[in-house]
Every structure is written in structure tokens, then in C-alpha cells.
Amino acid sequence: MSDLEKSPQVLEKGPQGQRRGRGARERILDAAQQLFREQGIRDTGMDQLCAVAGVSKRTVYQHFGSKGDLVIAHLRRVDPDVMPEVFDRTDLTPRERLLAVFQAPLSTADATSAAQCGPLMSAFLEIGDPEHPARVLAREYTRALTVRLIETAREAGAADPELLGQQLALLLDGVTARTRTLGEDALPTAVGIAAALIDQATVHSA
Template structure:
């Protein structure tokens, strides 16, 4: 069942996206990276600051991560699990089993995320823009983003929509664009994007209203 937009319940509808977690020295390093990279980006944060924030020895850091790039890859993997791709897939499935409804629910999930007090930009978009699409970290970020497009395409195929590749590309553009707009301060970005997605679904032979 597709949920109508209700700002008063958006935070309650949002998936529980874990932030920091207890653990050993590796987890403390990842916690520090998670906090600092999200706030300031990759290049601005040095290894010495990460070591200090994590409260570990330099030797301990290098026992877990041979380079800063290796740490960034682990950080992106955590973001993949906690913040975006896997969280979106799981939450849309919790809301409805209807594939068209799940397509629409993607934007409800984003809406809840955008309205969080500590909302920050998608780590994959930020890393790709900062490092560039040809850098190994940029390439990895693009690969994670592509998983969202693949998920959208799979739902379009399951729903029997026409030209699922085209629809997936179009809806993926809407998701990424709404994230950037939300970072700019437009907390209604996902609501607008959802209306545009409904039009796309109709253009591809579907009925977003029937999925309610």
C-alpha cells in the first residue's frame, strides 16, 4: 500500500538507519571515518585525525587498513548497508509487496530521510563528485549507485512496465536529483520527485494509483 505524504508522520515512517555501533578498534576507526567523512568529505580528513578521533595507535590503524583509500572503501560499504541501497530495498518491501507500489515507496523512504534533523548528502554522490568518476573511489561510488538503478529496473520488469531500462534510468535521475535538492534545503524534494515518478510510470504503461 502506498503511503500518502504526511509530514507529521514522516519521521515515524522512515526506516531505522543505524549510525555508530560499538565494537573493537576497527569499528572505532570506522565510526570516526563515518562521522568525519560525512561532515567534511574525504580529502579534508587526514589519517592522523582519524587515528586521534578513534583513540587507537598508528600501528593499530595500519593493522586494519593499509591505506586511507582502503578505509574509504570500508566506509562506503557501511554506508551501503546503513544509509541507502539496502535500507531502501528493505523498507520498500516492508511497506508493500506490489512492485509498482515499491517504486513509489522509494520516494516515501527518501522523504523520511530528508526530514531527519541530521540529514546529510548521500555518501556515494558526495564521494563521486569529490574524487571524480575516474578515481577508484569514484568508480566504487558509481557502482553502489548503479545498484539502486538495477533495483528500480527489477521492479519495473516485475510490474510489467514498458521499456524498464528507460524507466529505471529516469527514476534513478529523480532519486539522485532529489537528494541534491534536499542538501540544498528543499525538504519537499522527494514529494515532488514522487509526482514525477508517477507520471513516468503512467507513460510506461503502469498505474501508480492502482498500486495504492
């Protein structure tokens, strides 16, 4: 019987034999988020992940059939609704929402906004197979984010919202890659560039 089929009263034993209640799946995903962020997907071994999560390999594979399945679950957990904490805010103007995409620190583990793109980009860069589900998911997310940027650019009154949305999406890709590659926070510079692009696009529409 798998952990998913157990009643709430049934407990599992971790790698050191300690009894643990439910929540193993969340602990595994939390460990994956930490380790994938710190050292990458390829360099994270299952033994290390089990140690951090406090579960056995058997439990991991009961919840996730393979490491690939775990990667997919991890990525789906990142930002399933494409930055609702930015795009769905009614207290911000469309211009402010566009800038808010760039205003969360990428280095913070629980940061929202631009930080959400980091794990997806990492998966895209680390996995060679273009048809791997993780890369497909990363592409789908990037397209969905671009659509939201275009829609918000239209609300902001951009003369060419398609162009502005694509420019901001490209800027976000660049700042995410630079931050993760060099370990420096490039977001302050990106905010200035984004503001200039938005102002230029909306002034020309007036």
C-alpha cells in the same frame, strides 16, 4: 602483530593511553561515516578521525592501509545489497517499492533507501581520478541500483521498464545531489515526480 591477529584478550591503547577492547575497526568506520558525511572526505584529516574514533594512527593503519582503503571500506558498508529493505519487501506492491526508494529522509544519519546514495555520490564528486576504487565502486553501485529499478518497473507493469528505471535512477541522482548541495530535503518533491512517471508508464501499458 596486527589488531586482526590479536586474541580477544589482548587490548590496545588509544591516543590518550586508555585501554580499549576489540571493536576498533567498527569505531573507525563509525567515525569515518560521521566525519565524511559532515565535512566531506577530503576535509577529514586522520588526526581528527583518530580523535573521534578514540584510536591511535597506528591502529587505523593496521586495519586500513591508507585513507583510500578506509574510504573503500566505508562505502562498502553503506549498502552492500542495494536497498534490500526496499526492493525485497513482500508487503509492498512493485509501485510502492519504487516510491519507497524516495521516501527516506536524506538528512538522517541512519536513514535507509535514498540516503544510501549520498556517501557514494560524495565520493564520486570529491575524488578526481576516474579509476580510483571509490569512483569505480560508486559507478558499480549506481548500475546495480538502476538494474533493481528496471526489474521493479517491469514487475509494476511499465510499458517500457528500461526507460522508467533509467528515469527513476536519474531522478534519484538529482534529488541526492540537490539535497547534499543545498542542505534541503527535496525528497517530497521527488516522490511526486516519481509517482507521475510511474503512473504514466503503467497507464500506457494497460
